[in-house]
Amino acid sequence: MNTRVFVVEDDADIAAMVRRHLERSGSCSVATFARGDEFLSACELATPDLVILDLNLPDTDGLVLCRELRSWEVTQTVPILMLTARAAEADRVAGLDLGADDYLTKPFSLRELAARVAALLRRVEWERGTPGGVYQDSHLSVDPARFQVLREGAEIHLTRREFAVLWHLISLGGRVASREQILDAVWGLASSVDARTVDAHIRTLRRKLGEDVIETLIGSGYRFRGRP
Numbered sequence: 001m002n003t004r005v006f007v008v009e010d011d012a013d014i015a016a017m018v019r020r021h022l023e024r025s026g027s028c029s030v031a032t033f034a035r036g037d038e039f040l041s042a043c044e045l046a047t048p049d050l051v052i053l054d055l056n057l058p059d060t061d062g063l064v065l066c067r068e069l070r071s072w073e074v075t076q077t078v079p080i081l082m083l084t085a086r087a088a089e090a091d092r093v094a095g096l097d098l099g100a101d102d103y104l105t106k107p108f109s110l111r112e113l114a115a116r117v118a119a120l121l122r123r124v125e126w127e128r129g130t131p132g133g134v135y136q137d138s139h140l141s142v143d144p145a146r147f148q149v150l151r152e153g154a155e156i157h158l159t160r161r162e163f164a165v166l167w168h169l170i171s172l173g174g175r176v177a178s179r180e181q182i183l184d185a186v187w188g189l190a191s192s193v194d195a196r197t198v199d200a201h202i203r204t205l206r207r208k209l210g211e212d213v214i215e216t217l218i219g220s221g222y223r224f225r226g227r228p
Contacts (some may be wrong), residue, residue, distance in 0.1 A: 002029040003121060006048040008035045008065065009083070010057050018052065018083075022117065036060035039210075040068065047074050052113075053100070055084040055091070063098055063214060070099040077147045077160065079120040083108065088217035101160055118188060135170050137226040140209065142170060149209070156208050161186060165201045169194045169214060178221035198222075 004131060005028050009015040015032040022028040030047075033039040036057050051069065055062035062082065067076040078100045084091070087105040095103050102116050135142040141150040144167050147158045158166065164186045177185075177194040187197075201223055204216055215223045 001048045003027055003104070004046065005030045005050045005052065006039060006042065007032045007052045008036065008039045008062065009052070009054045011054075016112065025114070028117075034058070036062075036065050039065065039145065043069070043075055044092045046217075048078055049114060050117060051075075051078060051080045052117070053080055053082050053084075053096070055082060055086050064095055066095065073127055074089065079160070080194065081113075081116060081120060083113070094142065103140070128173075135167075135226075139227040140213070151209055158205075158208065162201055162205055162208075165198070166205055166209075169222060170226075172224065174223060174225075176217055176221045176223045181221065 005022060007015055007018050007030055009018065009032060013033070015034070019030040027206075031042065033042065034057075036059050040171065053065060057065075062084065066080055066082070069078065080099065081102045081104060082095045082100045083106065085106045092103050092172075101120055102108060104113060104116060104156055116163050117187050133145075142148075144163075147163060149158055149163070149166070166183060168182060168185045179198040182198045182222045183195060206214060212225060215225050217223060
């Protein structure tokens with residue numbers, strides 16, 4: 001079955017170019033939208049597998065759409081790739097803080113766009129296919145199907161990236177993961193993300209879930225440490 005990709009882009013030439021390139025692989029079915037209201041209406045009828053989202057739209061701001069998608073249960077975990085001319089660090093941070101999974105600035109390479117899309121879809125497939133269902137110990141409950149983390153009964157908000165890093169470590173069953181392995185599983189090999197980004201996510205997870213949840217093995221990587 002084809003992957004359903006929604007492209008929200010008011011530049012008709014760019015939208016058509018992205019659609020042709022992604023559909024050429026034969027694995028994507030792409031729908032394009034020039035307005036945010038049309039896009040949201042389409043999402044109510046059919047949930048996309050991935051969204052490519054411009055920020056500058058004639059009727060709204062892409063950041064508003066990102067916030068809206070993350071507030072709906074059916075689109076809460078749909079990967080969002082922001083594709084925009086806004087290159088300022090503040091715009092990147094705002095987009096990622098609102099729940100975007102990746103951020104690509106214009107002008108862009110179609111090959112890089114396709115690689116980032118493929119990496120995001122691989123991660124989603126990995127999350128869906130990870131065996132074991134809900135993880136639970138005396139401290140944490142982690143449910144990948146509901147994208148939910150409870151710490152001693154209280155719900156903890158994680159970004160998609162933070163959740164993906166946590167679940168990847170949990171799925172290893174106590175084995176150690178290097179920073180490069182985590183990058184590949186969560187961001188994809190095509191990503192230009194620096195390995196230190198993994199360290200930053202680990203620090204955030206420790207702050208939210210407890211300092212002893214993830215162990216550092218110097219020279220090797222990280223390991224999840226559950227409690228009895």
